[in-house]
Amino acid sequence: MDKVLQLEGVSRRFGGLQALQDVSLSVGSGEILGLIGPNGAGKTTLVNVITGVHRASAGRVLFEGRDITRLAPYQTARIGLARTFQIVQPFPELSVLDNVAAAALFSKSGTSPAQARDAAAAHLQFVGLEKQASQPAASLTLAMRKRLELAKAMAMQPRLLFLDEVNAGLNSAEIEHAMLLIRQLAERGITIVLIEHLMKVVMNVCSRVVVLQNGALVADGSPQEVVNNPRVVEAYLGKKYAQLAAREGAA
Ligand SMILES: Nc1ncnc2c1ncn2[C@@H]1O[C@H](COP(=O)(O)OP(=O)(O)O)[C@@H](O)[C@H]1O
Ligand SMILES: [Mg+2]
Numbered sequence: 001m002d003k004v005l006q007l008e009g010v011s012r013r014f015g016g017l018q019a020l021q022d023v024s025l026s027v028g029s030g031e032i033l034g035l036i037g038p039n040g041a042g043k044t045t046l047v048n049v050i051t052g053v054h055r056a057s058a059g060r061v062l063f064e065g066r067d068i069t070r071l072a073p074y075q076t077a078r079i080g081l082a083r084t085f086q087i088v089q090p091f092p093e094l095s096v097l098d099n100v101a102a103a104a105l106f107s108k109s110g111t112s113p114a115q116a117r118d119a120a121a122a123h124l125q126f127v128g129l130e131k132q133a134s135q136p137a138a139s140l141t142l143a144m145r146k147r148l149e150l151a152k153a154m155a156m157q158p159r160l161l162f163l164d165e166v167n168a169g170l171n172s173a174e175i176e177h178a179m180l181l182i183r184q185l186a187e188r189g190i191t192i193v194l195i196e197h198l199m200k201v202v203m204n205v206c207s208r209v210v211v212l213q214n215g216a217l218v219a220d221g222s223p224q225e226v227v228n229n230p231r232v233v234e235a236y237l238g239k240k241y242a243q244l245a246a247r248e249g250a251a
Contacts, residue, residue, distance in 0.1 A: 002028065002029040002064075003026045003027070003028055003029070003062075003064075003065070004027050004028065004029050004031075004063065004064060004159065004160050004191045005025075005026065005027040005050070005061075005062070005063055005160055005191070005193075006025070006026045006027075006060075006061075006062040007023050007024055007025045007026075007050070007059065007060075007061055007062075008024055008059055008060040008061075008062070009022050009023070009024055009058060009059035009060070010022070010023045010024070010046075010049060010056050010058070010059035010060070010061060011023070011056065011057050011058040011059055011215075012042075012045055012049050012054055012055075012056055012057050012215075013057045018214075018215050019042045019045045019215050020042045020045055020046060020049065020056075020215045021214070021215040021216045022058075022059070022216065023042075023046065023059070023212075023215075023216070023217050024059075024217070025210060025217060025220070027160070027191060027193060028191075029191055030186065030189065030191060031191055031192070031207050031208055032182065032183075032186050032191075032192045032194060032205055032206050032207050032208075033191075033192065033193045033194065033206065033207070033208050033209070033210065034194050034196055034202040034205075034206035034208070034209035034210070034223065034226075035193055035194065035195045035196075035209075035210055035212065036195075036196060036197070036199075036202060036209060036210075036211050036212070036226075036236065037211050037212035037213050037218075037235075037236055038213065038235065038236050038239070041212040041213050041214065041215065042212050042214075042215040043164075043195045043212055044164055044195070045215075046212065047083055047162045047164060047193070047195070049061065050068075050076075050081070050162070051073055051076045051077075051081055051083055051162070052068070052070075052071045052072045052073045052075065052076045053073050055069075055070070056069055063076070063079065063080070063081065063160065064080075064159075066079075068081075074106075077106070077107070077156055078107070078108075080157070080158050080159040080160060081158060081159075081160050081161075081162070082153040082154075082156035082158035082160075082161050082162070083153065083161070083162035083163075083164060084146075084149040084150060084152075084153050084161075084162070084163050084164055084166055085149065085164060090137035090138075090140075090145060090148055090149075090152075091137060092136060092137050092138035093136055093137075093138065094136065094137055095133065095134050095135060095136060095137070096124065096129055096132045096133050096134070096135055096136075096137050096140065096148055097117065097120050097121065097124060097133040097134060098117075098120075099137050099148060099152060100119075100120035100123050100124060100148070100151045100152050100155050101113070101116040101117045101119070101120040101155070102116075103120075103152040103153075103155035103156055104116035104117075104119040104120050104123075104155035104156075106156070107155060107156045107157050108157070116155075119155060120151070120155060121133065123151040123152075123154045123155050124151055126151070126154065126181070126184075127147040127148070127150050127151045127154075127181060128147060128177070129144060129147050129148060129151060132144060142169050142170070143169075143170050143171070143174040146166050146167075146169075146170065146174075146178070147178075147181075149166065150163075150166065150181060154185070158190060159189075159190060159191060160190070160191045160192075160193070161185065161190050161191070161192050161193070162192075162193045162195070163182065163192060163193070163194045163195065163196075164195045165195055165196065165197065166178055166182075166194075166196075167196060167197075167198050167201055168197065175198065175200075175201065178201075179201055179204055179205050182194065182205050183205060194206060197240075199227070199237070199240075202223060203223045203227070206223050207222075208220070208221065208222060208223075209221065209222070209223050209226040210226075211226060211229075211232050211235070211236060213235045213236065218231055218232065218235060219231060219232045
């Protein structure tokens with residue numbers, strides 16, 4: 001299996017806080033890798049370090065064999081990495097179509113505005129936002145803004161895509177739709193790293209799962225292996241299911 005992404009001993013510190021500790025990991029071409037762990041574990045920081053938003057304090061990041069450790073976000077975007085943001089941030093005044101077209105324009109030098117708009121229309125169709133194309137992005141519901149994020153990421157024509165909690169706040173029908181889109185993206189040959197709290201989604205779409213806790217990788221395996229790993233149950237799932245049970249008990 002070709003390796004799309006390799007992390008070698010990646011660490012990141014923020015002042016006195018060790019947000020990532022010696023993370024080594026490879027992601028193979030075509031995988032849908034689940035990245036799970038408690039809040040504050042370092043999941044978003046890992047994506048930020050890989051995409052160049054934050055510099056690694058130590059270690060190396062390789063994309064398709066090339067050292068990208070010191071590249072800036074615009075550079076990692078141009079070579080094929082894209083991500084959605086946990087906090088959705090469209091240009092609110094721009095139309096839905098123009099939000100995606102802006103990403104398409106940015107993705108490749110030499111793209112004309114007309115080509116960018118055509119590509120944007122196709123991506124909106126794919127995520128099911130074609131009817132909202134001319135509305136301002138600010139008018140979209142949360143679920144639609146999440147789909148817009150996905151369309152923007154696709155406009156970057158990525159080979160590696162990070163999805164950061166794209167299902168948070170969605171209802172079950174919206175989550176079903178999002179799972180379908182994620183599988184279809186993978187079928188198009190895009191390697192996916194999925195940061196996800198909903199275990200139902202992780203179990204259904206991921207081919208492999210890694211677990212971060214306090215900035216360190218504590219498990220790596222098939223979804224079944226990971227949910228049955230005592231360390232993961234202790235560090236994350238136990239607490240999560242206990243909270244869920246408590247919430248359902250309270251309802
Ligand atoms: N830019 C930053 N400056 C300082 N601390 C940060 C920054 N980004 C994240 N952190 C800290 O790093 C830790 C990991 O955060 P984060 O990667 O957002 O976790 P997760 O996405 O797993 O919930 C947290 O303690 C968080 O407060
Ligand atoms: Mg996060």
